Amino acid sequence: MFAFIVSRILQSVPVLLVVALISFAMFAYVGDPVSIMLGQDFTEAQRTALVAELGLDQPFFVQFARFVGNAVQGEFGLSYRLSRPVAQLIAERAPATLELAFCAAGVALLVGVPMGVYTGLYPRSLLSRAFLTFSLIGVSLPTFLIGILLILVFAVWLGWLPSFGRGDTVALGWWNTGFLTRSGLKALILPAITLGLFQLTLIMRLVRSEMMEVLRTDYIKFARARGLTNRAINFGHALKNTMVPVITVVGLQLGAIIAFAIVTETVFQWPGMGLLFIQSVSSADIPVMAAYLLLIACLFVTINLIVDLLYYAVDPRLRAGRGKGH
Amino acid sequence: MAAILEVRDLRVEFPTRRGTLVALDGVSFSIAPGEVLGVVGESGAGKSMTGAAIIGLLEPPGRIAGGQVLLQGKRIDNLRYEQMRRIRGREIGAIFQDPLTTLNPLYTVGDQLTETMLTHLPINPAEAKRRAVEWLELVGIPAAAQRVQSYPHEFSGGMRQRVVIALALCAEPKLIVADEPTTALDVSIQAQVIALLKRLAREKGTAMMLVTHDMGVIAETADRVAVMYAGRIAEIGPVREVVKNPQHPYTAGLMASIPPLDRRVNRLAQIDGAMPRLSAIPQGCAYNPRCPKVFSRCAVERPELMDAGTTQAACWLHAKAMTDA
Ligand SMILES: Nc1ncnc2c1ncn2[C@@H]1O[C@H](COP(=O)(O)OP(=O)(O)OP(=O)(O)O)[C@@H](O)[C@H]1O
Ligand code: SF4
Ligand SMILES: [Mg+2]
Numbered sequence: 001m002f003a004f005i006v007s008r009i010l011q012s013v014p015v016l017l018v019v020a021l022i023s024f025a026m027f028a029y030v031g032d033p034v035s036i037m038l039g040q041d042f043t044e045a046q047r048t049a050l051v052a053e054l055g056l057d058q059p060f061f062v063q064f065a066r067f068v069g070n071a072v073q074g075e076f077g078l079s080y081r082l083s084r085p086v087a088q089l090i091a092e093r094a095p096a097t098l099e100l101a102f103c104a105a106g107v108a109l110l111v112g113v114p115m116g117v118y119t120g121l122y123p124r125s126l127l128s129r130a131f132l133t134f135s136l137i138g139v140s141l142p143t144f145l146i147g148i149l150l151i152l153v154f155a156v157w158l159g160w161l162p163s164f165g166r167g168d169t170v171a172l173g174w175w176n177t178g179f180l181t182r183s184g185l186k187a188l189i190l191p192a193i194t195l196g197l198f199q200l201t202l203i204m205r206l207v208r209s210e211m212m213e214v215l216r217t218d219y220i221k222f223a224r225a226r227g228l229t230n231r232a233i234n235f236g237h238a239l240k241n242t243m244v245p246v247i248t249v250v251g252l253q254l255g256a257i258i259a260f261a262i263v264t265e266t267v268f269q270w271p272g273m274g275l276l277f278i279q280s281v282s283s284a285d286i287p288v289m290a291a292y293l294l295l296i297a298c299l300f301v302t303i304n305l306i307v308d309l310l311y312y313a314v315d316p317r318l319r320a321g322r323g324k325g326h
Numbered sequence: 327m328a329a330i331l332e333v334r335d336l337r338v339e340f341p342t343r344r345g346t347l348v349a350l351d352g353v354s355f356s357i358a359p360g361e362v363l364g365v366v367g368e369s370g371a372g373k374s375m376t377g378a379a380i381i382g383l384l385e386p387p388g389r390i391a392g393g394q395v396l397l398q399g400k401r402i403d404n405l406r407y408e409q410m411r412r413i414r415g416r417e418i419g420a421i422f423q424d425p426l427t428t429l430n431p432l433y434t435v436g437d438q439l440t441e442t443m444l445t446h447l448p449i450n451p452a453e454a455k456r457r458a459v460e461w462l463e464l465v466g467i468p469a470a471a472q473r474v475q476s477y478p479h480e481f482s483g484g485m486r487q488r489v490v491i492a493l494a495l496c497a498e499p500k501l502i503v504a505d506e507p508t509t510a511l512d513v514s515i516q517a518q519v520i521a522l523l524k525r526l527a528r529e530k531g532t533a534m535m536l537v538t539h540d541m542g543v544i545a546e547t548a549d550r551v552a553v554m555y556a557g558r559i560a561e562i563g564p565v566r567e568v569v570k571n572p573q574h575p576y577t578a579g580l581m582a583s584i585p586p587l588d589r590r591v592n593r594l595a596q597i598d599g600a601m602p603r604l605s606a607i608p609q610g611c612a613y614n615p616r617c618p619k620v621f622s623r624c625a626v627e628r629p630e631l632m633d634a635g636t637t638q639a640a641c642w643l644h645a646k647a648m649t650d651a
Contacts, residue, residue, distance in 0.1 A: 219430040222493075225420035240432050315431075
């Protein structure tokens with residue numbers, strides 16, 4: 001078990017290095033940070049001083065090694081745009097994105113799985129058909145359009161929910177949470193639905209098809225022949241087997257939710273990492289962009305690891321090492 | 327003694343777009359307590375369909391369109407799902423063909439056993455656990471006390487079928503429907519599993535409907551045998567009689583196509599042609615296009631089961647004897 005985790009972590013090192021290289025390459029070849037930071041008027045002395053300070057006069061691999069070394073310590077330098085440490089900027093914005101992603105994933109799972117189970121169990125019912133039609137809409141409409149439509153209906157026409165921002169937040173140490181205020185919670189609803197809708201429909205369709213597949217298997221037929229209750233069969237035997245592949249996809253989708261938060265955060269002016277990233281792109285703020293990319297990569301790696309562990313916990317066939325079988 | 331199971335004139339239909347297919351037609355037989363009824367016939371004859379109809383698990387859109395199924399004298403073919411569920415596993419146990427796929431891979435065999443027992447028997451979980459170990463011992467799984475905690479993939483095919491047998495028997499049903507329980511197993515262990523099944527059925531007094539392609543198994547295990555053809559019973563009678571002295575031309579053809587154990591033959595007799603599809607069952611006797619003894623009446627009228635010496639056969643060759651008697 002421990003060896004498994006260690007080996008998985010080691011496997012992810014090359015992936016992270018490649019992403020680091022890409023982020024770093026942006027530094028080296030995109031834009032000219034020095035002129036951006038100095039503005040219009042500067043002396044040649046100021047310029048060389050800044051180049052030396054940023055380490056831009058060093059050879060490529062020295063710069064890269066330094067970049068990686070710093071990154072490992074959470075050190076990404078100063079934002080060109082705001083002249084503040086990147087790590088600090090990201091730490092400020094992370095809670096907003098994580099809370100949004102958490103709620104979106106919650107919506108996707110808590111609504112998507114039951115809808116998938118229902119449509120899998122009763123594929124012919126009217127409600128199932130309605131769910132499927134709805135899911136088609138969810139899949140085919142682009143996220144920003146859904147966000148704008150929601151804003152139009154619930155913020156502009158009905159006036160029930162705010163159309164942008166995070167509402168009031170409460171600081172718990174360095175973590176600013178929107179969960180503890182009324183306006184914070186209200187502000188979460190529309191962005192969370194917007195961000196979670198695509199994953200919701202995806203999870204619903206996946207659970208549905210897996211469920212239908214599992215219900216056709218011999219072990220479900222045998223469970224019926226043993227006279228087990230429908231409840232035990234549908235929500236025990238069938239659902240558990242359905243969840244094996246669903247876990248993987250949901251895990252990957254969680255990563256995708258955080259990555260796709262960029263669009264939703266832009267539509268709702270949600271002060272998270274995605275919005276920070278978009279603002280950085282428009283002002284060529286490369287340290288922030290690089291840090292964001294690396295962070296997302298780390299996140300995917302971590303989520304994958306957790307997914308593997310969950311898989312391992314759910315499916316006894318993967319625990320072969322522990323087996324006493326033939 | 328009164329029959330455990332009685333099937334009367336059972337008819338199973340599959341409504342399809344191109345009309346209704348009749349998968350079983352006029353199937354009647356009974357099984358006495360402790361008796362083993364073998365069921366044989368070519369692929370597609372309706373053997374599995376008969377078993378599925380009895381346990382109430384026909385795959386939709388298949389449905390019982392006529393006739394009755396009686397368990398200990400009570401009709402079970404018209405029960406609602408929940409009532410029938412209480413009978414499945416408790417009164418009628420089922421064993422399927424492929425032990426590699428009939429066990430849920432995510433549950434330990436112990437959990438599957440205790441779950442079945444707790445569903446049907448008034449016992450507590452501790453008692454169910456104790457009995458689970460006992461059942462594994464009974465079906466011959468070594469180190470049963472440890473193996474209850476194993477998952478299906480940790481057992482070989484033969485061992486898994488033993489687990490399946492334990493699962494089918496653990497709520498002590500009075501009837502077992504075993505659909506080709508050894509077909510998927512290694513030839514070397516088929517005999518062991520059949521012997522186990524037979525021994526347990528005898529010890530517990532369980533009656534059994536044993537579907538198989540293996541006439542050797544039938545000869546050794548069954549008391550009576552039913553030969554099915556195109557959704558009907560062609561012949562039914564005591565095993566010895568049906569094997570040694572078949573009265574229906576189809577049974578005779580079937581027996582001739584079995585390699586005798588005591589001598590080598592270069593070519594087996596084959597029945598010419600194939601069994602008709604459900605959508606194209608011939609008029610009169612369904613076997614008439616293939617039958618070597620076909621005569622005028624066969625293509626016109628359909629023969630029902632009639633007395634044919636020591637067995638019953640659905641064949642006009644035996645009609646004369648009937649009218650004479
Ligand atoms: N879902 C279905 N729809 C229509 N016909 C079906 C369906 N399932 C089975 N049948 C038909 O019913 C007939 C009986 O099938 P059954 O499975 O009982 O045969 P069997 O005697 O068990 O054969 P085997 O030895 O291959 O197991 C076959 O002709 C088959 O094609
Ligand atoms: S009824 Fe006629 S066709 Fe059918 S089995 Fe008997 S002899 Fe052959
Ligand atoms: Mg079959």
